[in-house]
Amino acid sequence: MSIMPNIIHWFRRDLRLADNPAFTAASQVSQGAVVPLFILDDNVLQSSRTSAARVVFMLESLRALDASLRAHGSRLIIRHGSPEQCIAQVIDETDAVGVYWNRDYSPFARQRDTIIEKMLRGRGVDVHTHKDAVIWEIDEILTKNNTPYTVYTPYARQWRARVEANPVLLAEAVLPGLQPVPDTLSSSAIPLAAELGFATQQLLPSGGEQVGLEQLNTFVHAQNAPGIHGYAEQRNFPAKPGTSRLSPYLRFGCIAPQTCLRAAHKAGFQQHGSETWVGELAWRDFYYQILYHFPHVLQRSFKSDYDKIEWDNNEVFFAAWCEGRTGYPIVDAAMRQLTAEAWMHNRARMIVASFLTKDLLIDWRWGERYFMQQLVDGDHASNNGGWQWAAGTGTDAQPYFRIFNPISQSEKFDLQGDYIRHYVPELQHVSASYIHTPWNMSQELQRQVGIHIGRDYPMPIVDHAMQRQRALELYKRARAE
DNA sequence: CCTGGAGTTGTCCTA
DNA sequence: TTAGGACAACTCCAG
Numbered sequence: 001m002s003i004m005p006n007i008i009h010w011f012r013r014d015l016r017l018a019d020n021p022a023f024t025a026a027s028q029v030s031q032g033a034v035v036p037l038f039i040l041d042d043n044v045l046q047s048s049r050t051s052a053a054r055v056v057f058m059l060e061s062l063r064a065l066d067a068s069l070r071a072h073g074s075r076l077i078i079r080h081g082s083p084e085q086c087i088a089q090v091i092d093e094t095d096a097v098g099v100y101w102n103r104d105y106s107p108f109a110r111q112r113d114t115i116i117e118k119m120l121r122g123r124g125v126d127v128h129t130h131k132d133a134v135i136w137e138i139d140e141i142l143t144k145n146n147t148p149y150t151v152y153t154p155y156a157r158q159w160r161a162r163v164e165a166n167p168v169l170l171a172e173a174v175l176p177g178l179q180p181v182p183d184t185l186s187s188s189a190i191p192l193a194a195e196l197g198f199a200t201q202q203l204l205p206s207g208g209e210q211v212g213l214e215q216l217n218t219f220v221h222a223q224n225a226p227g228i229h230g231y232a233e234q235r236n237f238p239a240k241p242g243t244s245r246l247s248p249y250l251r252f253g254c255i256a257p258q259t260c261l262r263a264a265h266k267a268g269f270q271q272h273g274s275e276t277w278v279g280e281l282a283w284r285d286f287y288y289q290i291l292y293h294f295p296h297v298l299q300r301s302f303k304s305d306y307d308k309i310e311w312d313n314n315e316v317f318f319a320a321w322c323e324g325r326t327g328y329p330i331v332d333a334a335m336r337q338l339t340a341e342a343w344m345h346n347r348a349r350m351i352v353a354s355f356l357t358k359d360l361l362i363d364w365r366w367g368e369r370y371f372m373q374q375l376v377d378g379d380h381a382s383n384n385g386g387w388q389w390a391a392g393t394g395t396d397a398q399p400y401f402r403i404f405n406p407i408s409q410s411e412k413f414d415l416q417g418d419y420i421r422h423y424v425p426e427l428q429h430v431s432a433s434y435i436h437t438p439w440n441m442s443q444e445l446q447r448q449v450g451i452h453i454g455r456d457y458p459m460p461i462v463d464h465a466m467q468r469q470r471a472l473e474l475y476k477r478a479r480a481e
Numbered sequence: 482c483c484t485g486g487a488g489t490t491g492t493c494c495t496a
Numbered sequence: 497t498t499a500g501g502a503c504a505a506c507t508c509c510a511g
Contacts (some may be wrong), residue, residue: 143509151508153488236490283489350490389489401503402491409491468492472503479504487508494502 004032006094006182010036010101011076012109014132014253015069016209017060017175021130024173026100033179034245035094036069036262037087038062040080043108045196049369052198053342053376054251057207061252062190064208072176077187084116091125093185099125102132102253104290106380107295134285135169135175135257136162138292141285142194148293150302150395156282159336163261163278164269170262202342202378207250212249213259219244220263227263231273238334238345239419244277247377248343250284257281290395297384301393308478309393312361320461321356322370324424327460329436330410331355333423340423342376347413353390354404358471359462364391392475400475403468410436 007030008025013036017023026034044050052208066076079086083325087099102115118129131137141158142148144421149155163169193199206213219227226234226242234242248373249255260281267274294302299309320326325337334348344352349371356367372378388394414420415433427438429449434441439453439460446452453459 144511145509151507154509190490279489347490396488399488399491399504402492405492484511486509486510492503495500496498 004030004367005097006030006035006036007098007100008037008087008090008096009038010083010093010099011065011441012101013104013251014102014256015058015065015207016212016254017065017072018193018209018213019173019256020102020175020253021132021173022100022102022128024175025128025130026098027176027178028216029098030179033094033181034074035077035090035096035185036065036074037077037079037090038065039083040078040191041083042081049372049378051342051373051375051378052193052200053196053202053204053374054195054248054378056193056200056204057248057376058252059190059193060207061209064254066190068209069178069434072178075181075187076190077181077185077291077324080188082171083112085120086124087116088119090185091120091123092220092355094182096481097126097185098128100128100130101108101136103129104133105138105292107291109297132256134288135159135261135281136285138289141289144302145190148289150290152283152286152396155221155286156279156379159282159285160278169258169381170265172262200342203340204342205245207248207252207254209254212246212254213244215249216244216255218262220267221248227273228267228273228277229273235276236347236413237419238337239414239416239422243346245343249378251377259283283385284382285380289410290385291381297388297394298380301391302388302395305479305481306391307476308481309361309474310361310477311474313363313366315359317360317461318356318362318366320458321352321360321362321367324357325458326360326462327415327422327439327458328406329424329427329438330353330406330414333414333420336423338371338374342374344375344418347409348419349386350390351404351406351409353387355390355406358403359467361467361471361474364388364393374397401461403471405464405468407436407464424457426451444472
């Protein structure tokens with residue numbers, strides 16, 4: 001037992017040292033050691049919405065975090081079990097007088113944290129929580145009537161105004177030195193994903209703070225890629241490296257949104273690309289506050305009218321969508337990218353979400369769940385927001401008649417078909433003129449390019465024009481009821 | 482309380 | 497070939 005009072009920092013979705021408000025505060029306040037604690041929670045690991053990719057990425061990020069802590073003379077303490085019991089044990093073992101963490105806004109996390117906070121206060125242990133995962137928190141951006149915004153544009157105006165009025169936000173946090181945790185304190189080894197029952201062959205990004213920061217740096221100072229300055233123009237083309245690819249790092253807090261904002265500020269907020277990219281940070285915050293204030297969105301439509309849509313929910317079609325065999329090349333390319341990389345380009349996410357809901361007439365919640373089970377960056381708030389937007393059931397709903405045409409989208413955003421050919425090798429030799437609609441090739445042409453549509457690659461499983469009409473009717477009926 | 486402008490990322494038909 | 501209007505009406509939000 002140490003003599004000086006120890007403090008626990010509970011790492012959750014903030015797997016980094018830099019710009020970590022709760023960890024920095026704990027380090028500054030503590031007169032003893034800061035005990036860096038991470039808990040492997042079976043409730044999370046065994047959820048039906050967990051993806052193997054996220055587990056792999058998270059474990060890698062934990063290894064990186066442990067290495068960084070060791071470089072500072074400390075180490076990461078890992079426990080496996082219920083957070084409540086694990087924290088209580090570590091307090092017993094360290095005589096800790098306080099616990100620090102960064103806030104998490106999902107319903108599950110809030111419930112968990114409330115219970116733990118009560119338990120700690122009951123034991124006379126101080127609890128300090130900090131804002132970290134967002135730029136502006138739940139109650140910081142409200143309308144004139146003190147109600148949460150439910151439309152993005154006015155929200156974003158307010159969000160930006162506050163960023164410009166509060167340059168302090170952009171100051172870099174300085175991490176003080178760390179005292180070693182007591183030698184006697186035990187820690188589980190960071191397991192391999194396989195030991196937790198997760199396996200994947202996917203090509204995943206490397207986890208960790210250092211990789212995340214390097215990637216941010218590359219994006220902001222891009223030489224051979226569009227980077228932040230080309231973001232506005234390039235981000236919609238899935239074959240191009242036009243996006244930052246930072247989503248998994250933000251998801252696990254390997255980098256902080258504050259760090260991103262500072263980088264964008266250095267690149268110049270007035271720059272079009274930078275401005276557009278910062279808007280994506282505002283979208284993150286927007287959907288976190290939507291989920292916080294309207295937690296029912298995880299179960300139902302934001303707009304209750306649309307709970308009445310009578311979906312087809314055809315399971316054969318759903319399987320074809322998941323596996324990338326719908327016969328629409330852009331949809332199949334995107335779904336196969338998801339399978340191969342546990343990640344999908346944002347434009348492609350919109351296209352496949354529109355296709356699932358408006359062409360296959362399948363409940364958006366099926367797609368939402370599948371995305372969570374696959375994505376390396378899967379986040380309840382953003383994923384739900386994106387799906388409800390695409391389905392037209394959510395905040396800022398697009399007009400219900402605005403239905404993506406998978407062929408037009410393909411021609412517009414993958415004109416040469418490079419994205420399609422990369423993920424759908426059957427179509428390798430199909431020219432740009434037929435890559436979006438390979439079923440239009442004559443038998444003769446199919447022979448020439450070595451493919452038989454209907455055998456080597458499916459015919460379209462639905463007719464877009466027909467399904468579009470049906471979707472319009474279904475939505476109209478739900479509204480009328 | 483009323484008023485008016487506006488609403489992430491589209492598509493299709495017609496002239 | 498291309499440009500423009502229709503596609504609905506509703507709710508949100510600020511003044």
